[in-house]
Amino acid sequence: MLELNAVQNNTALDQDSGSQTDEVKELMNKQQLTGAQIVMQVLQQQGVDSIFGYPGGAIMPIYDALYDSDIKHYLCRHEQGVAFAAVGYARAGRKTAVCMATSGPGATNLITGLADAYADSIPLVAITGQVPTTAMGTDSFQEVDIISLAMAATKHCFQVTCVDDLQSVLEQAFAIAGSGRQGPVLVDIPKDIQLASTLLTAKTELAITPIPQFSQATMAIAKTLISEASKPVLYVGGGVGMAGAVEELRAFAQTTGMPSVSTLKGLGAVDPECDCFLGMLGMHGLKAANLAVQECDLLVAVGARFDDRVTGKLAEFAPHAKVIHLDIDVAEINKRRCADAALIGDLKTMLPELMTDLKIVAWRKHCTSMKLDYAYDYNYPGEDIYAPAVLKALSDVTPKTAILTTDVGQHQMWATQHMVFSRPENFLSSGAIGTMGFGLPAAIGAQISRPDALVITVTGDGSIMMNIQELATLKRYQIPVKIVLIDNSRLGMVRQWQELFFSERYSEIDLSDNPDFVALAAAFEIKSQRITKKSEVEAALTEMMSHQGPYLLQISIDEYHNVWPLVPPDTANHEMIEASS
Amino acid sequence: MNHSTLIIKANNQPTVMERLMQVTRYRGFSINKLNMQKLSDKDLEIIMSVDSRNPIENLSRQLLKLVDVVDISISNS
Numbered sequence: 001m002l003e004l005n006a007v008q009n010n011t012a013l014d015q016d017s018g019s020q021t022d023e024v025k026e027l028m029n030k031q032q033l034t035g036a037q038i039v040m041q042v043l044q045q046q047g048v049d050s051i052f053g054y055p056g057g058a059i060m061p062i063y064d065a066l067y068d069s070d071i072k073h074y075l076c077r078h079e080q081g082v083a084f085a086a087v088g089y090a091r092a093g094r095k096t097a098v099c100m101a102t103s104g105p106g107a108t109n110l111i112t113g114l115a116d117a118y119a120d121s122i123p124l125v126a127i128t129g130q131v132p133t134t135a136m137g138t139d140s141f142q143e144v145d146i147i148s149l150a151m152a153a154t155k156h157c158f159q160v161t162c163v164d165d166l167q168s169v170l171e172q173a174f175a176i177a178g179s180g181r182q183g184p185v186l187v188d189i190p191k192d193i194q195l196a197s198t199l200l201t202a203k204t205e206l207a208i209t210p211i212p213q214f215s216q217a218t219m220a221i222a223k224t225l226i227s228e229a230s231k232p233v234l235y236v237g238g239g240v241g242m243a244g245a246v247e248e249l250r251a252f253a254q255t256t257g258m259p260s261v262s263t264l265k266g267l268g269a270v271d272p273e274c275d276c277f278l279g280m281l282g283m284h285g286l287k288a289a290n291l292a293v294q295e296c297d298l299l300v301a302v303g304a305r306f307d308d309r310v311t312g313k314l315a316e317f318a319p320h321a322k323v324i325h326l327d328i329d330v331a332e333i334n335k336r337r338c339a340d341a342a343l344i345g346d347l348k349t350m351l352p353e354l355m356t357d358l359k360i361v362a363w364r365k366h367c368t369s370m371k372l373d374y375a376y377d378y379n380y381p382g383e384d385i386y387a388p389a390v391l392k393a394l395s396d397v398t399p400k401t402a403i404l405t406t407d408v409g410q411h412q413m414w415a416t417q418h419m420v421f422s423r424p425e426n427f428l429s430s431g432a433i434g435t436m437g438f439g440l441p442a443a444i445g446a447q448i449s450r451p452d453a454l455v456i457t458v459t460g461d462g463s464i465m466m467n468i469q470e471l472a473t474l475k476r477y478q479i480p481v482k483i484v485l486i487d488n489s490r491l492g493m494v495r496q497w498q499e500l501f502f503s504e505r506y507s508e509i510d511l512s513d514n515p516d517f518v519a520l521a522a523a524f525e526i527k528s529q530r531i532t533k534k535s536e537v538e539a540a541l542t543e544m545m546s547h548q549g550p551y552l553l554q555i556s557i558d559e560y561h562n563v564w565p566l567v568p569p570d571t572a573n574h575e576m577i578e579a580s581s
Numbered sequence: 582m583n584h585s586t587l588i589i590k591a592n593n594q595p596t597v598m599e600r601l602m603q604v605t606r607y608r609g610f611s612i613n614k615l616n617m618q619k620l621s622d623k624d625l626e627i628i629m630s631v632d633s634r635n636p637i638e639n640l641s642r643q644l645l646k647l648v649d650v651v652d653i654s655i656s657n658s
């Protein structure tokens with residue numbers, strides 16, 4: 001195809017002196033672009049104004065084209081930071097994000113972020129440089145078979161081996177990433193393809209796979225199940241936010257009056273002020289949420305997938321319930337729990353159709369009183385700082401429009417239990433694969449996506465060290481992210497499990513030799529403060545919130561604090577442990 | 582054990598066979614017999630017999646999500 005182009009051009013030149021056909025004239029008027037310039041053009045056509053990346057040998061032509069482009073590039077300090085910043089950008093802005101890396105180690109460093117995006121269904125387009133096609137398959141310098149590596153961590157991957165395909169491949173990548181059940185797509189572009197010339201053509205019309213249409217017969221069955229239920233529960237997953245169906249879900253919850261529970265990724269979908277919203281269910285779910293699900297006679301699962309962290313022992317999960325399962329992905333149906341009625345399609349259209357009036361006054365009363373009876377007790381004796389109380393206090397002073405990201409561990413679970421989320425795009429946490437190191441770069445991406453929002457990340461002293469280099473990104477772009485570091489000098493969640501399930505044999509969880517975080521922040525010119533006493537919390541939160549730029553608040557807590565309740569592995573959700581024995 | 586045969590129509594892309602194998606292994610299905618044939622420059626037909634404890638729909642639905650898989654039919658022989 002490359003040669004073909006050259007031939008066409010020669011033809012055009014040959015005919016220059018003589019009579020030109022209109023076609024040839026038109027061809028001449030069109031500008032020849034390099035593959036690298038095509039990348040920039042397609043990004044702009046797709047409405048991309050910010051990208052995250054890290055350069056290197058095999059992607060240099062693209063970085064050269066970027067030099068002339070209006071697209072704003074954010075240089076993170078590790079490709080994992082690049083990928084998570086893109087995830088944060090996509091999730092906070094509900095749009096497809098773009099990240100770039102060079103071949104070999106650059107590309108492999110993206111993989112964890114891609115796997116995270118794939119598992120949480122986040123739309124990304126990852127562009128990687130590759131060694132020239134002539135060198136491919138010869139173990140050349142910085143050559144890694146990224147297609148094979150990325151295959152299990154992406155919705156799809158492309159390797160472009162002809163410059164004439166580049167534009168349409170990139171357009172397809174955006175279409176695939178952003179449609180149906182969303183996810184990351186990788187486009188691997190060899191260096192010679194980036195340098196080769198071709199013509200930019202009109203945007204190709206892509207045959208988008210249509211959204212599946214639910215069956216009316218199943219809808220009727222589902223409606224009957226709802227009208228016959230006396231103890232229904234709405235089980236809300238991340239799919240609601242992904243489908244942009246928050247309003248429809250809230251209307252459904254209000255009209256039916258069904259008590260609701262949420263997965264980690266579903267938080268923010270249900271109106272948190274709704275008195276029948278019982279909070280997160282599952283391993284560290286709230287007691288009322290888990291008990292309601294165990295008691296219910298109908299579970300309406302909306303954009304949720306019966307993950308093992310949600311269900312506990314599957315055979316004993318919601319044992320009396322019939323199930324209505326609504327999802328865009330038919331592969332989720334009957335995967336872990338069989339559905340009595342499965343509705344495949346767009347939640348935005350299905351939820352309004354399913355809406356039915358219900359008379360479940362006694363059940364609602366029961367659920368709201370469980371919520372009150374089992375409400376968390378924030379009183380904690382002594383001078384020490386109590387993480388649940390701090391996070392509640394943080395939540396109380398955080399505006400509804402703020403974005404919260406977390407890392408992974410106890411601090412993450414405390415955040416889900418004690419903070420209030422008003423929209424799914426305001427709570428970004430690595431759900432499906434629980435990736436430590438997510439919080440800081442995701443917060444950076446979220447802030448770039450929504451510059452006017454307040455962005456806070458709640459992290460742990462283990463997690464923050466996994467992408468600590470991104471403090472340099474905060475500094476460089478003066479991104480005003482507030483870092484709340486819950487510091488227990490331990491890999492707290494692992495420590496808790498060793499305490500409970502491994503006879504207190506504390507293996508490799510001690511982080512008490514961590515660096516001085518205040519000094520570390522100072523090295524990046526980030527304002528910070530460490531607090532150790534309850535009495536310091538209020539003033540410290542006020543100072544952090546009123547500071548204009550990035551800020552790190554290190555909150556030292558006792559290493560032995562645990563997350564309660566906890567449903568032990570392979571145990572039914574009503575058999576939770578509520579305190580250390 | 583459930584035995585099933587899948588007849589898969591796919592786009593002739595360099596990545597498609599590898600991805601089919603990857604998803605099949607990951608979802609817990611073992612392959613007994615496999616035949617791949619190019620029907621045209623653009624199209625492949627893959628006939629694959631698999632065993633698993635899991636219902637075949639758990640695999641066929643996952644495979645059908647792949648961008649380059651066009652169609653799947655199942656026979657339980």
Ligand SMILES: Cc1ncc(C[n+]2csc(CCOP(=O)(O)OP(=O)(O)O)c2C)c(N)n1
Pocket residue numbers: 407408409410411412434435436437459460461462463464486488490491492493494
């Ligand atoms: C990349 C990665 N490695 C390991 C783990 C396993 N893991 C889960 S929680 C945890 C401890 C996290 O410690 P920290 O960030 O300090 O949070 P804490 O639990 O103390 O709040 C570990 C090691 C993980 N989730 N992700």
